Amino acid sequence: MHAIRQYELGGPEVLRYEEVKDLEPGEGQVRIAVDAIGVHFIDTSLRAGFTSAVHKPLELPMTPGREVAGRIDFVGKGVDESWLGERVVAHLGMASGGYAEQALAAVGSLHEIPQGMSYATAVASIGTGRTTAGILDQAPIRADDIVLITSAAGGIGVLLIQAVNEAGATSVALAGGADKVAIAREQGAAMAVDYRIDGWDEIVRRKLGGNLATLVFDGVGGAPADAAFGLLAPGGRMMQYGWHGEEPTTYDDPDRTVSMMLGPQMMARPGGIRSLEEEALAKAGDGSRVPLVGSQYALSDAAAAHLDLVERRTHGKVVLVPDARL
Structure with missing residues (x-):
């Protein structure tokens, strides 16, 4: 072989x-x-x-x-x-x-x-779908949430857009480049913005009409994550599941919680990792998170x-x- x-x-x-x-x-x-x-x-x-x-x-x-x-x-x-x-x-x-x-x-x-x-x-589903199921297990989405998703055209990002839609919440997708922005829109994002454009965060702020995100899913880190954190409302949650630099970005604001979601947190969940795999395959099978x-x-x-x-x-x-x- x-x-x-x-x-x-x-x-x-x-x-x-x-x-x-x-x-x-x-x-x-x-x-x-x-x-x-x-x-x-x-x-x-x-x-x-x-x-x-x-x-x-x-x-x-x-x-x-x-x-x-x-x-x-x-x-x-x-x-x-x-x-x-x-x-x-x-x-x-x-x-x-x-x-x-x-x-x-x-x-x-x-x-x-x-x-x-x-x-x-x-x-x-067994890999990216499993991880997404674990992320959502730790950060359930409410119907009134405004959810900002970095790396929205990536494997996890696409599934998070679908999960936001399933929950009836509002998705704000951030992606790098026009082609990836188009993918996020095709997946049903309510708003999709190219974070490589200067001032993209002000574009999002304006389109939200004075509202701010209540939940951020970040898989990028660095400058995009910093700007996304700036769009997070007091009392909001930022959930990090990856980064593209050498180290994850760190934050210090008691009014806005930031959590790293992978590693021991996911491994220790009730029901174990296998239950996440079963959920991911079932969701892909019924068409809700493909x-x-x-x-x-x-x-x-x-x-x-x-x-x-x-x-x-x-x-x-x-x-x-x-x-x-x-």
Whole structure:
């Protein structure tokens, strides 16, 4: 089979497309013939050497990637053979190994893909959809909220727009560039503004007619997040789930709460992470929160996918597809 291998820390160029030995599942595992692979921004950070309390240093050499969808073609000891041939999606946790034509997963991590759902949508749901469900679990949206969303054309941003609409609230989408603003509008944003335009925050303030945001979802950090915080009303909430710089932006205002939503907070939620995966797949299946798979790349082009994601040239969820499946 073919897989992406990483032997050293560094830029996208360290991702190598190579032929490797076929995988054999161990006890309680299955082998998935992969059709779609999720790419997450954290993948690019780990590749370059990012570590945290949750993310340990990479043990090199390794194959990146933790979100896969495909069909089971081999089962290990102790696994019911009725799994053979099933269409499944799985989050591999910290195990990695997803950027490949085959992946190993524990039976307990599997979800059957709903009938009619594509592999790409399923893999976007198990990763980005799961994260979005966790964000919304910590920051429920009220019908009277004015919700400002940074990175609104990204994988999570698109789902947050849909969630705001589902709640009957007002969405203010911030995106970088006219094409991404158009995507946010297509997803149903009540207002969509290009935050690369000088004075964009004053444009939002004017269009809101004197109102201010009551909830901010921020996945960018830096100057856009600072300006978004300036549009947050007293008593409002700012929920951060990522940033594009070296460090998250920090704030100090007792009248406006700021919370970081990922990591231990999400891992410790009642019901566990699996319940978020189930919710995300159910929402995608019933059409209420459907991931936008906006950027697809061949597995052999994983380095290009990482580069485009870091340079913010992608939109929606970024997905790799094994070359033989294209």
